[in-house]
Amino acid sequence: MSSPPQGKSTVATEEVTIPADVPGRTRRTALVVAAGLACGWWVTSLTPFSAGATVAVLAFGVVELALAEAVRHRRRLTGPGRGADLPITAYLVWVVALAVLAAWELFSLFNHPRSAHPTISSLVDPLLAHHVIRWLAFAAWAWLGWELAR
Amino acid sequence: MTTRTWGYVGWVLVAAGFAAVELGAVATRRWATVADVVRALTRRRTMQLACLAGWLWLGWHFFVRSSR
Numbered sequence: 001m002s003s004p005p006q007g008k009s010t011v012a013t014e015e016v017t018i019p020a021d022v023p024g025r026t027r028r029t030a031l032v033v034a035a036g037l038a039c040g041w042w043v044t045s046l047t048p049f050s051a052g053a054t055v056a057v058l059a060f061g062v063v064e065l066a067l068a069e070a071v072r073h074r075r076r077l078t079g080p081g082r083g084a085d086l087p088i089t090a091y092l093v094w095v096v097a098l099a100v101l102a103a104w105e106l107f108s109l110f111n112h113p114r115s116a117h118p119t120i121s122s123l124v125d126p127l128l129a130h131h132v133i134r135w136l137a138f139a140a141w142a143w144l145g146w147e148l149a150r
Numbered sequence: 151m152t153t154r155t156w157g158y159v160g161w162v163l164v165a166a167g168f169a170a171v172e173l174g175a176v177a178t179r180r181w182a183t184v185a186d187v188v189r190a191l192t193r194r195r196t197m198q199l200a201c202l203a204g205w206l207w208l209g210w211h212f213f214v215r216s217s218r
Contacts (some may be wrong), residue, residue, distance in 0.1 A: 057210055117157045
């Protein structure tokens with residue numbers, strides 16, 4: 001393969017199909033994510049155990065699920081599916097891992113004192129006392145919901 | 151080791167086990183990754199709805215019921 005003459009710019013020769021509305025879609029996605037993060041900051045600032053916090057978290061979840069459902073519907077009409085199934089044995093190791101997690105959580109839950117038998121909640125609670133960490137955890141929770149719903 | 155230490159060591163082992171399973175899956179492709187599990191769960195509508203109900207409960211539990 002010969003190299004291009006010096007001083008001349010080159011262009012890629014491969015043809016790449018880019019949907020015409022990608023910049024607009026990217027901007028919309030960025031706006032939705034930014035709005036979600038701002039909303040998450042507000043939701044995580046509400047007083048725990050309050051009716052306001054309950055309504056805010058559930059409303060956030062419901063709106064996110066509605067958005068994901070719209071995306072899922074559009075993808076079903078135009079896009080590819082979510083890939084082929086793996087054999088059932090490929091998931092067994094995760095079943096075992098989740099069973100171990102559940103067993104340890106239940107063992108800790110039914111044993112006392114809590115300081116000697118911490119549960120996931122008792123480990124996470126002190127971290128969630130910090131607003132920034134609480135907000136980041138909320139963002140992670142929102143992302144998980146999006147992945148499950150879309 | 152004290153009972154208190156064991157309580158924390160147990161969680162460290164569980165977390166290390168999850169990390170090892172995921173890294174093993176990515177490195178060898180002999181079993182499913184977390185992403186494969188999510189895809190498999192969300193392919194069936196009933197399983198997806200069950201997971202989403204659990205997800206909403208998690209949000210309520212950690213962001214409403216946790217004390218600050």
